[in-house]
Amino acid sequence: GQQVMQIPQYQHVQEGEDFTTYCNSSTTLSNIQWYKQRPGGHPVFLIQLVKSGEVKKQKRLTFQFGEAKKNSSLHITATQTTDVGTYFCFNAGGTSYGKLTFGQGTILTVHP
Amino acid sequence: EAGVVQSPRYKIIEKKQPVAFWCNPISGHNTLYWYRQNLGQGPELLIRYENEEAVDDSQLPKDRFSAERLKGVDSTLKIQPAELGDSAVYLCASSLFGTAGYYGYTFGSGTRLTVV
Numbered sequence: 699g700q701q702v703m704q705i706p707q708y709q710h711v712q713e714g715e716d717f718t719t720y721c722n723s724s725t726t727l728s729n730i731q732w733y734k735q736r737p738g739g740h741p742v743f744l745i746q747l748v749k750s751g752e753v754k755k756q757k758r759l760t761f762q763f764g765e766a767k768k769n770s771s772l773h774i775t776a777t778q779t780t781d782v783g784t785y786f787c788f789n790a791g792g793t794s795y796g797k798l799t800f801g802q803g804t805i806l807t808v809h810p
Numbered sequence: 811e812a813g814v815v816q817s818p819r820y821k822i823i824e825k826k827q828p829v830a831f832w833c834n835p836i837s838g839h840n841t842l843y844w845y846r847q848n849l850g851q852g853p854e855l856l857i858r859y860e861n862e863e864a865v866d867d868s869q870l871p872k873d874r875f876s877a878e879r880l881k882g883v884d885s886t887l888k889i890q891p892a893e894l895g896d897s898a899v900y901l902c903a904s905s906l907f908g909t910a911g912y913y914g915y916t917f918g919s920g921t922r923l924t925v926v
Binding site for chain 2: 731733739740741742743744745746786790798799800801802803
């Protein structure tokens, strides 16, 4: 089924460095959601973006939705070891059969 | 609020044996999802319920997997017989609306199944 492609697959950073993960779609998205999954844990909802060009912030996390609603990004400023995990973007508007599947996500490792 | 409750947390079974997973969603959430997550992969949707109706089961391997959501509340996912390739984490999630809305999906802690 249709998926949103996410890059990079892996990212290793030193604590204090910034981190960005990108999601790209060939088609216009009705919305995009972001989730975080800690190692050994389950996905936890972070945020939903709906509007073209929307930018939302949660402390050190900045989420953007592209003007064409075909891409999105998550930027973490000054990473901390607590940021370790896998970040997934997810097209929650893909309610057609079989489309509500997550991509591979970006695995973030933060070295102290 | 207890969140999405799943049981058991872990299950080890021999191949060809049956296994069942149980999920109790957040009270009031009409939409319930069963996902399977293999190591290093994102969650894959198996089935989605709107109340008691399965509205998307296109990715459920129906020869061995079955699910039910009686009375539109808790749900059970069954595998019979299990195969080695079924080893994965089975996640249940619920949401207030069919497209998750501004509150997203709430996932349970999952059941880690190992088939030996």
